[in-house]
Amino acid sequence: MLDYCVIKGEVGAAIKAGRPVVALESTVISHGLPYPANIEAAKAMEATVRANGAVPATIAILDGRIRVGLEAEDFERLAAGGIRKVSRRDLPLVLAAGGDGATTVAATMIGARLAGIAVFATGGIGGVHRGAETTLDISADLEELARTDVAVVCAGAKAILDLPKTLEYLETRGVPVVGYGTDNFPAFYTAQCNLPVDSRCDSADDVARVLRAKWQLGLTGGVLIAVPIPEEAALDAEATEQAIRLAVAEAEGQGVRGKELTPFLLARLEQLTEGASLVANRALLLNNAGVAAQIAVAYATLRQ
Amino acid sequence: MLDYCVIKGEVGAAIKAGRPVVALESTVISHGLPYPANIEAAKAMEATVRANGAVPATIAILDGRIRVGLEAEDFERLAAGGIRKVSRRDLPLVLAAGGDGATTVAATMIGARLAGIAVFATGGIGGVHRGAETTLDISADLEELARTDVAVVCAGAKAILDLPKTLEYLETRGVPVVGYGTDNFPAFYTAQCNLPVDSRCDSADDVARVLRAKWQLGLTGGVLIAVPIPEEAALDAEATEQAIRLAVAEAEGQGVRGKELTPFLLARLEQLTEGASLVANRALLLNNAGVAAQIAVAYATLRQ
Amino acid sequence: MLDYCVIKGEVGAAIKAGRPVVALESTVISHGLPYPANIEAAKAMEATVRANGAVPATIAILDGRIRVGLEAEDFERLAAGGIRKVSRRDLPLVLAAGGDGATTVAATMIGARLAGIAVFATGGIGGVHRGAETTLDISADLEELARTDVAVVCAGAKAILDLPKTLEYLETRGVPVVGYGTDNFPAFYTAQCNLPVDSRCDSADDVARVLRAKWQLGLTGGVLIAVPIPEEAALDAEATEQAIRLAVAEAEGQGVRGKELTPFLLARLEQLTEGASLVANRALLLNNAGVAAQIAVAYATLRQ
Ligand SMILES: [Mn+2]
Ligand SMILES: [Mn+2]
Ligand SMILES: [Mn+2]
Numbered sequence: 036m037l038d039y040c041v042i043k044g045e046v047g048a049a050i051k052a053g054r055p056v057v058a059l060e061s062t063v064i065s066h067g068l069p070y071p072a073n074i075e076a077a078k079a080m081e082a083t084v085r086a087n088g089a090v091p092a093t094i095a096i097l098d099g100r101i102r103v104g105l106e107a108e109d110f111e112r113l114a115a116g117g118i119r120k121v122s123r124r125d126l127p128l129v130l131a132a133g134g135d136g137a138t139t140v141a142a143t144m145i146g147a148r149l150a151g152i153a154v155f156a157t158g159g160i161g162g163v164h165r166g167a168e169t170t171l172d173i174s175a176d177l178e179e180l181a182r183t184d185v186a187v188v189c190a191g192a193k194a195i196l197d198l199p200k201t202l203e204y205l206e207t208r209g210v211p212v213v214g215y216g217t218d219n220f221p222a223f224y225t226a227q228c229n230l231p232v233d234s235r236c237d238s239a240d241d242v243a244r245v246l247r248a249k250w251q252l253g254l255t256g257g258v259l260i261a262v263p264i265p266e267e268a269a270l271d272a273e274a275t276e277q278a279i280r281l282a283v284a285e286a287e288g289q290g291v292r293g294k295e296l297t298p299f300l301l302a303r304l305e306q307l308t309e310g311a312s313l314v315a316n317r318a319l320l321l322n323n324a325g326v327a328a329q330i331a332v333a334y335a336t337l338r339q
Numbered sequence: 340m341l342d343y344c345v346i347k348g349e350v351g352a353a354i355k356a357g358r359p360v361v362a363l364e365s366t367v368i369s370h371g372l373p374y375p376a377n378i379e380a381a382k383a384m385e386a387t388v389r390a391n392g393a394v395p396a397t398i399a400i401l402d403g404r405i406r407v408g409l410e411a412e413d414f415e416r417l418a419a420g421g422i423r424k425v426s427r428r429d430l431p432l433v434l435a436a437g438g439d440g441a442t443t444v445a446a447t448m449i450g451a452r453l454a455g456i457a458v459f460a461t462g463g464i465g466g467v468h469r470g471a472e473t474t475l476d477i478s479a480d481l482e483e484l485a486r487t488d489v490a491v492v493c494a495g496a497k498a499i500l501d502l503p504k505t506l507e508y509l510e511t512r513g514v515p516v517v518g519y520g521t522d523n524f525p526a527f528y529t530a531q532c533n534l535p536v537d538s539r540c541d542s543a544d545d546v547a548r549v550l551r552a553k554w555q556l557g558l559t560g561g562v563l564i565a566v567p568i569p570e571e572a573a574l575d576a577e578a579t580e581q582a583i584r585l586a587v588a589e590a591e592g593q594g595v596r597g598k599e600l601t602p603f604l605l606a607r608l609e610q611l612t613e614g615a616s617l618v619a620n621r622a623l624l625l626n627n628a629g630v631a632a633q634i635a636v637a638y639a640t641l642r643q
Numbered sequence: 644m645l646d647y648c649v650i651k652g653e654v655g656a657a658i659k660a661g662r663p664v665v666a667l668e669s670t671v672i673s674h675g676l677p678y679p680a681n682i683e684a685a686k687a688m689e690a691t692v693r694a695n696g697a698v699p700a701t702i703a704i705l706d707g708r709i710r711v712g713l714e715a716e717d718f719e720r721l722a723a724g725g726i727r728k729v730s731r732r733d734l735p736l737v738l739a740a741g742g743d744g745a746t747t748v749a750a751t752m753i754g755a756r757l758a759g760i761a762v763f764a765t766g767g768i769g770g771v772h773r774g775a776e777t778t779l780d781i782s783a784d785l786e787e788l789a790r791t792d793v794a795v796v797c798a799g800a801k802a803i804l805d806l807p808k809t810l811e812y813l814e815t816r817g818v819p820v821v822g823y824g825t826d827n828f829p830a831f832y833t834a835q836c837n838l839p840v841d842s843r844c845d846s847a848d849d850v851a852r853v854l855r856a857k858w859q860l861g862l863t864g865g866v867l868i869a870v871p872i873p874e875e876a877a878l879d880a881e882a883t884e885q886a887i888r889l890a891v892a893e894a895e896g897q898g899v900r901g902k903e904l905t906p907f908l909l910a911r912l913e914q915l916t917e918g919a920s921l922v923a924n925r926a927l928l929l930n931n932a933g934v935a936a937q938i939a940v941a942y943a944t945l946r947q
Contacts (some may be wrong), residue, residue, distance in 0.1 A: 039856055040860070124841055126856075129855040132849075132852075145860075149861075168473055168776055169776055171771065171811040175816070176817050177815070178789075181482075200475045203474060203475040205480050206597075207478070207482055210434055212428070213432070233429060233432055246431075247435070248343055248431040251342065252449075280664070496785055509732070511779070511783050512783070512786055513730070513731030516893070518733070537736055538733070544740070548739035553735035
């Protein structure tokens with residue numbers, strides 16, 4: 036394990052002392068946002084985690100090692116373009132080849148778990164793609180949530196996905212979906228869809244108690260904490276859905292598939308909303324980072 | 340673990356001594372049968388387990404704890420209505436909130452496994468819902484069978500489901516399906532459908548040997564023991580299928596979905612069959628409890 | 644475990660000493676090829692493994708025991724016809740009944756893992772069947788790849804399957820798909836399809852490094868090593884696809900399903916190609932056995 040995973044000093048010390056740590060992913064840097072908004076957002080997320088009392092640990096693969104906690108120059112390198120997107124299946128391939136990679140939700144959960152970090156903030160998880168009944172295109176993030184003991188704080192699943200099917204998949208695989216201050220599953224750019232969550236929690240302490248119950252019982256797997264985008268940052272629901280449908284149709288028409296699909300849709304959406312999707316994305320990322328830090332603090336307190 | 344799980348004295352003593360114990364679920368009490376037939380059936384199942392030489396342990400969640408083995412007053416409480424149906428994903432949510440819950444097949448398997456109980460009797464498992472190719476509505480019971488070491492004795496999957504797809508799912512996930520005295524998978528209210536099981540066992544000893552082989556080899560997961568409803572209690576196959584199709588169509592028309600679907604269909608079926616489905620349900624529940632006890636006795640003997 | 648699994652002396656000694664061993668399956672003998680081509684191919688595979696510096700261990704079930712490494716007379720017995728095809732779900736059933744069985748990719752992986760063998764050569768894995776969106780017919784081999792730490796060397800998935808869906812399923816479940824000397828997933832009888840693999844490896848050493856990275860990190864599950872059929876042995880792509888479509892249509896028309904489907908399609912394909920599919924199958928089996936042995940040698944060296 037030691038050969039393939041390097042934990043930054045500050046992060047390792049916090050984990051060892053039982054102090055709160057929040058994992059952050061790197062796909063948002065390499066594939067989720069354009070340069071230089073990506074670096075700025077990544078650093079703002081780390082600052083938000085600190086402002087809420089926890090230590091940030093952005094996770095990526097550099098030179099064939101999982102790096103838990105990055106240095107300033109690492110962000111530049113990940114933002115430079117041409118970085119491979121790394122999910123569970125890609126991890127051993129990139130590590131064995133000594134390469135670099137940006138970690139998806141699934142791969143970041145793996146890195147967090149290896150390091151002993153219980154809480155992770157991201158924008159939105161991957162899920163069941165629209166049309167998956169004929170393509171079987173379902174993100175490995177969902178399986179990771181079923182098997183790896185990490186709480187994932189997000190604004191729901193990426194809105195380009197099929198949300199009802201994503202929730203059904205999570206139910207089948209036994210993953211609790213908690214609404215943070217909401218009874219309905221948030222829809223990423225907008226605060227609400229009509230799909231209920233499994234339970235509502237109104238505080239970080241409530242969430243921490245869920246984590247303790249799950250893992251103390253040995254119920255393997257993650258918990259999804261779905262936090263609505265702040266109201267002032269939310270996009271118009273109908274216009275967003277129309278833009279998504281257009282982007283999905285274009286992807287189909289151009290034969291965009293597999294790991295290219297999500298970056299294509301996000302970029303197209305930014306154009307169609309004239310940048311508004313980008314502003315919303317940044318807002319929800321910072322919001323999630325803050326909530327995740329509060330949950331990490333509450334969970335660390337509970338475990339003492 | 341101890342904080343969240345309480346084992347009744349009689350049950351714990353039997354488990355510790357290696358004597359046969361049979362787990363029973365509580366969703367049948369809170370959501371499967373109407374009051375007061377639900378309490379009567381639950382107590383009759385416990386009596387049948389005892390009459391066949393094993394200790395019954397009905398499992399439910401009360402006051403934020405998994406209770407393995409109930410007291411008389413607990414049955415009343417579970418039958419009173421308004422109890423949450425708890426599957427794997429709900430477990431940590433209800434435990435953390437200190438609430439009550441009726442355990443599905445999946446959650447009962449988890450409780451049984453935590454306590455060290457190898458055999459569990461229920462009516463019918465959840466499975467792949469009709470129309471799942473477009474909804475992805477697939478019960479968490481199937482995944483639980485793939486991951487948790489408990490033998491589940493049932494009369495097949497609930498007949499409201501898509502049985503061929505349910506069996507395909509179990510095959511993909513590596514779950515053995517044993518026909519108890521039958522070569523075909525039983526269809527809950529009726530003794531037969533045209534779908535073959537993986538193997539036939541004609542005695543409790545045969546089943547016990549399957550359990551020993553599976554778990555001694557470390558082949559994680561459950562075994563499904565499918566017992567046909569006693570012939571004298573079986574409903575007419577064609578009339579039942581017609582009633583199910585009508586109920587499924589009504590559910591679709593009224594937009595009944597998710598965890599409301601199964602209770603809706605069972606209640607509607609009772610009306611459509613003028614109560615006959617209820618009588619059949621009770622008969623198969625008692626039959627399964629008896630067979631499960633015999634298997635528990637045989638397995639306890641084999642392990643000595 | 645010892646009761647149900649017997650390791651041949653030569654094989655056990657090699658495993659204990661850390662010398663390279665390659666597992667081989669027995670379904671190819673009992674169900675994959677006609678007599679006597681099946682025995683000849685099985686023995687030729689063992690010889691090829693030896694010629695490349697590793698010890699072969701063909702796995703089957705005989706008299707209720709998993710046998711890791713067979714004697715000459717065992718091959719005759721498996722080739723005689725009427726042998727049950729055994730996947731994960733069937734294993735405990737056949738062991739408990741004291742029966743014989745030919746192990747599929749899934750069951751052979753289980754046997755290899757129990758014995759401590761890391762590399763396994765086969766023809767093609769099972770996968771998502773054509774039409775699975777309505778049948779849910781998906782091979783247990785895919786789930787086994789997700790959960791069991793064995794490298795499976797093959798010529799891709801059996802060509803009778805839906806290859807794009809098979810790759811999507813593997814991605815969702817986090818299974819690395821390595822192209823051995825190729826950027827595209829091989830299509831069994833033909834060297835190429837238009838579907839990319841996750842990574843290309845051009846040597847056995849490269850593959851060995853992937854295996855070390857995966858398992859040293861505790862990333863549970865297998866790795867699929869896809870090796871194109873040797874060019875001189877490959878069939879014509881278009882004619883093969885036509886023959887497969889005809890065979891699939893005939894299977895549907897005749898209601899051939901479940902575990903009968905694959906043997907039916909392979910036999911029909913042999914007729915439609917006037918034996919050419921059989922010659923190609925033998926060629927790829929030997930090629931895979933040789934590559935697997937080289938990988939086993941490289942991995943054994945790396946672990947020293
Ligand atoms: Mn995908
Ligand atoms: Mn459901
Ligand atoms: Mn199948």
